[in-house]
Amino acid sequence: MNLAFLKNIPKWKKFPSVNTLGYFNPLGNFIYLDEFEDEDDFKKCSENPSLDKNRFSIYVHEYQHYIDQISTLWGIKNIYKIYESFDAVFKNNEINFFKHRELILNLKRDYFIDYYTVKYNHIEGNFKNRWKFQIKSGIRFDFNGNINENLPIPFITFASLDDILISRVPISVVSLLETTATNAEFEFLISEAVKLDSPYREIQINAISKKLESKLYHPDLTLYSAAVHLTAV
DSSP states (O other), X not given: OOOGGGGGSOGGGSEEXXXXXXXXETTTTXXXXXXXSSHHHHHHHHHOGGGGHHHHHHHHHHHHHHHHXXXXXXXXXXXXXXXHHHHHHHTTOGGGTHHHHHHHHHHHHHHOOTTXXXXXXXXXXXXXXXXXXXXXXXXXXXXXXXXXXXEEEXXXXXXOTTOOEEEEEEOOHHHHHHHHHHHHHHHHHHHHHTXXXXXXXXXXXXXXXXXXXXXXXXXXXXXXXXXXXXXXX
């Protein structure tokens, strides 16, 4: 199967794993795992995840996105809009072409990338040099570029310990979804680590902590970690 079309999928149309090794695409309702060569490779890993836990944790992350899509009210509504859009396009029903436009706008609202996400400075933090953040609100634009004062939007603005601005990101649906997926990923890794005897158990847990630390305090990942920082306090 030719998968070249995957390169043309805009980034906002998929929920990427924060380590960029796979993603869940809500439009096609499929998981793409870059780390696996083929179905047999994945099957071998899934039969004994403990022997290949790093690659399998990526699947756990993306599978959580799939679960959220098919088992939550947000997800069911999303699927309904997707099928309405596909139905209008495949049947060439011009009267319902607006359904496709509604779907695109709905997906963009889940991210709130347009207009709202601002990157100021590339400053990485860690557990000893934690970021500061403030919760703010602003006025959102409609898709004609007009201000809609009836629909405020919440933001988190991150800054370093020296009060140097890092980024401003919206508290979005995608940020919440990434929180649940990352939690599932790290729960699996921790569950595997505690099975080990000392000192391997402590070594593994320390490595997992470092991995989480790099995700929480990376300025390019604030869109996905915003809700984590918010709920952690």
